[in-house]
Amino acid sequence: MAEAREVLQGTLDLLILSSLRVAPLHGWGIAQEIRARSNEVVLVTTGALYPALHRLAQQGLVSARWQVSDNNRRARYYTLTAAGRRALSDKEAWWQRFVVGVAGVLRHA
Amino acid sequence: MLAPLRAAFRRLADLAFAWTARYRVERDFDDELQDHLARDIAHRQRLGASSAEARRLALADLGGVEVTRDALRDVTGASALDAVARDARYAWRRLLRQRGFSLLTVATLALGVGCATAVYSVVDGVLLRPLPFPRPAELVTLWQTRAAEGITRDEIAPATFIDLRRRLTRVSGVSAGNPFSVSLRTPGATERLDAWQVSEDFLPMLGVQPVIGRAFRPEDFGEGAAPVVLLNHGAWQQRFGGDSAIVGSTLPLDGARVTVIGVMPPGFELPDRTSAWLPWTPTEAQRADRYGTYLRIFARLGGGATVNEAEAEFAQVARELEGEYPRAYRGVGASVVPLGEVLVGGHRPLLVTLLGAAVVLLLVTLANLAALQLTRIARQRRETAIRTALGAGRAGIARPLIVESCLLATAGALAAWGVAWGGVRLLLAAAPADLPRLAEVGLDARAALLVAVLAAGTAALLSGIAVGRVAVPSFSSLASRAVAGSPLARRGRQLAVTAQLAFSLVLLLGTSPLVRSFQRVLSAERGYTTDHVLSFTVWVYDEYPEPEARSAFARTVLERMRALPGVTHAALGSALPLADRITGEDADVVMDGAAVTEGEEPQARGIAVWPSYFETLGIAMRRGRSLTEADDEGGERVVVVNEAFARRFSPDRDPVGRMLAVGLMGRAVPRRIVGVVADTRHARLDAPPEPGLYIPWLQQPIAAMSFVVRGDRPAESLAAPVSRLMQAIDPRLGLGHMGTMDALLDQRLRERRVLLALLAAFATGASLLAAVGVFGVMSQSVLERRREVGVRLALGASRRDIARELSREALAMTLGGLVVGIALAALGASAFSRFLFEVEPFDGFAFASAVVVLVAAAVAAAVVPTWRAMRTDPLMVMQAE
Structure with a gap:
């Protein structure tokens, strides 16, 4: 079971980092981005998203700062750091291997 | 730096x-x-x-x-600090959410720890703490004994004291206190105060200094010294409003102007309760007196001598004295008792019993806390599962639980401090008036330490249970909505509740014999009535030295008192039933025809009374006639005896008409027994009545005159008119110990009443806690088994089956508790019985009532949860899954 949680967590980190690849986003934006891009298959709850964001910030993979957004609201924007970009490509590579692996398992079932 | x-x-x-x-x-x-x-x-x-x-x-x-x-x-x-603050906030919110549980925990803790601390503080102040004197362990008191008469602590005669001071080497600073009383005249009234005259060594030997003013000096002693007085701190506060200007001024004591030289420290009450100390210089007559045993003797062990060594030397001196004065010292032995022992001695059982009860209550409290915590933790398992799933680590789960336990323990400790504060005040207010060292009692650093230690222990217990019980749950428990409790937790709760029931039973078993012995004392035939009776004492040694004048004074007072509105009877005696210090004097009695050695005459309690004494106090005549005013100085010497006397000295003959020699405060005089009155019980209300005799006061007008006035209205309302009357008859006389007989009786019963009330309160509290415990465990059982119950109901089990099964759990706990409790009580019975007053610790009635009370509490507590389980709707339970 501990394994499964790690996978989930790892996946959430990957999704977040990946959603920040193009531009800095605030928390709500990240959730919307993931939702839209996955065709509403992957839903990230607030309770999972923010702790994950803060953990990534602590690990130095993203940086956060307050900015005034499009509609003149103050929002906390997250940006990928250099380390974040490296981690993103590592995690992407791991994910590709993982998907191929799982697919292999499924094919032979 | x-x-x-x-x-x-x-x-x-x-x-x-x-x-x-x-x-x-x-x-x-x-x-x-x-x-x-x-x-x-x-x-x-x-x-x-x-x-x-x-x-x-x-x-x-x-x-x-x-x-x-x-x-x-x-x-x-x-940071760690931050983590704690965060956990504290989290714990706080959680405790608020589980308000009922939190309140119950804090209340339980406050009750158990608060009571224990209050009782400890009193016991500590009275019993455990060293006396507030330098090198207190050296302080001893000296008593003479008369083994043949069963007297183990008799006071000492002045001539004996003077010899002891010269001859004893193992003790130093041998000093004496002479019981005394002085009348204090204030505008409108004269009051008689208890005081002690003390010898020159007394205060220096103890090492006590006044808090204001100076101590006695050598020039204050001896004939012709200017009269001086030291005031008791309490008396100073009460009578003089704590005004330090009183020092240096003079007071009208016994008709003389006496200079107040100082005020003694609060709580200083040696040789005994007193309002004031005066210097004592033995008179010529006293220096020769080897028979008047009334001095209290104090000393300090010197040169590392032990109490036994000092006693051996004292015994040696006593034998020397017997050689020199055989008549005075025949059968006299020596006893040296540490001062602390003398002060507290009689109250030790009371205090130890209370302390024991408080400890048992504390155990019940802890068991209850454990049960509560186990119940609560079981309910929190789902929440814990969620937090784990959200990524909280094992430490993250455990920490808030620990912080929560600490918060609860802290809140409980604060509440306990409040309970202890009130408890100490209550104990002090209710304490027997003669309990020593009460001024030293209070919540202090030691009490705080006790509360802190108990709170820390509680915190450890609670968090131990919490952390031990919360294994980090797996996802599967998230998936399942069932709030499953582990069998281990349930077993733990049942054990805790069983322990509570057991301890409660011990308390109940300990209390009920006391209740019965108290009822026995209350219902015992005392032989006189106390309602509507006012009493007070005057001393007329100096004012009326001649018997004729004394008799005339008595007649005048009694006549004019009977004329007061509301007064129906008035009488006087040399002592009263229930009186504080002594009830009568020992009288030598020799029945006609009995052969006795001189100096070894049998003894009976003797008092001199006015004829109306029996009627006023409602003492019944059994045989013969009462005394009359014709039994005066010129009449035949007569005496009335009580039934115990008749049984002892005239077992097979009607005592009326027999002659006997009575030596009361002087030479033996032959007297004829004219009547027999009912027995009376005095200071020790549960002790068998002693042989006693009543001499006509008119034939022996003793100077200490205790008046009794019976009215047709509450005795309190007679106090003011009687005081005014006495003031009008002779303003020189001080009225001592003015009060109602009911109040005197109440004082006698007080120690028992207090002990009983407290023990009953403890036992009730413990039983309530145990009932709460049963309720908690049963509720939790029902909650945990809702699904099981629902399924079984759906499968056709009858509701009665369900109820039976749950009742079995309650019954098992109760029976377990009873068995363990009986075993514990039996173990403690031998130790406990010493503190029970002539009552078997295990009598059937006490046993049965304790068991019934506890079983009733357990059943009552189990009813609601069982009923709830029976009402389970299988459909609802299944849908909830």
């Missing part, structure tokens, strides 16, 4: 910074969530939802803000 300071400062600054940083993070996060919410609502509205609908959906989507925030904190965890 500076470096560590600077380091400490830096650490402080760091902490402050961490706090502000933490605060900023928290605020940031709140802002962030706020922003998130606003965006979500706006988004939903754009998609067509109404404003309210959008808001509701967004909030639902956001989930528990607090849970999210906690999860965030688990991730970002900062």
